[in-house]
Amino acid sequence: MSKTNDQLDKEIISLLQKRDETAITKLRDTYGALCQTIAYDILGNREDAEECVSDAMMKLWTTIPPMQPDTLRAYLVTVVRSISISRYRAEHADRRGGGQTAAAIDELAETLSDEDAVERAVDQRALRAAIERFLDTLPPDARTVFMQRYYLMAPVKTIAREQGMSLGKVKMLLMRTRKKLQIFLSKEGYL
Numbered sequence: 001m002s003k004t005n006d007q008l009d010k011e012i013i014s015l016l017q018k019r020d021e022t023a024i025t026k027l028r029d030t031y032g033a034l035c036q037t038i039a040y041d042i043l044g045n046r047e048d049a050e051e052c053v054s055d056a057m058m059k060l061w062t063t064i065p066p067m068q069p070d071t072l073r074a075y076l077v078t079v080v081r082s083i084s085i086s087r088y089r090a091e092h093a094d095r096r097g098g099g100q101t102a103a104a105i106d107e108l109a110e111t112l113s114d115e116d117a118v119e120r121a122v123d124q125r126a127l128r129a130a131i132e133r134f135l136d137t138l139p140p141d142a143r144t145v146f147m148q149r150y151y152l153m154a155p156v157k158t159i160a161r162e163q164g165m166s167l168g169k170v171k172m173l174l175m176r177t178r179k180k181l182q183i184f185l186s187k188e189g190y191l
Contacts, residue, residue: 017060042081131181134180
């Protein structure tokens with residue numbers, strides 16, 4: 001009988017707390033491909049993506065303990081995204097608009113004001129909770145497309161292919177969802 005993701009997560013967290021190096025191997029086996037995909041979609045470079053994944057694994061090694069994440073997968077994905085976006089920004093500080101990450105950030109920036117305000121606001125738990133409430137109001141297909149684009153930074157073409165939608169439908173769904181988010185956040189007092 002195979003283990004559930006929850007059981008694997010608990011096992012890996014336990015190994016990390018014991019400082020058992022097999023935790024990293026299990027972490028890579030379980031979530032390595034997902035992390036690599038996320039980092040690659042943000043950076044567009046396999047070597048840089050591999051370095052970010054390795055950095056994320058090391059960060060988990062150093063933060064658990066004392067951190068005790070409820071969901072290891074979500075915690076790891078957040079760390080990989082953060083490291084990858086930081087690396088992307090460092091490498092593209094002088095130029096904008098060329099890659100998927102810049103395009104996704106630019107799309108959301110129109111909705112959420114200027115980028116500096118977005119960066120400050122994203123750090124606030126209240127905004128995060130508001131966005132989670134907003135996502136709960138969306139139909140499953142819109143929520144999935146939104147999360148793939150703006151959380152995983154997936155290219156629109158990839159989303160269309162994976163969701164079995166036309167490119168135009170994905171773009172329209174994203175545009176409508178951004179408008180709904182803008183209205184929602186305005187009503188919540190964030191804009």
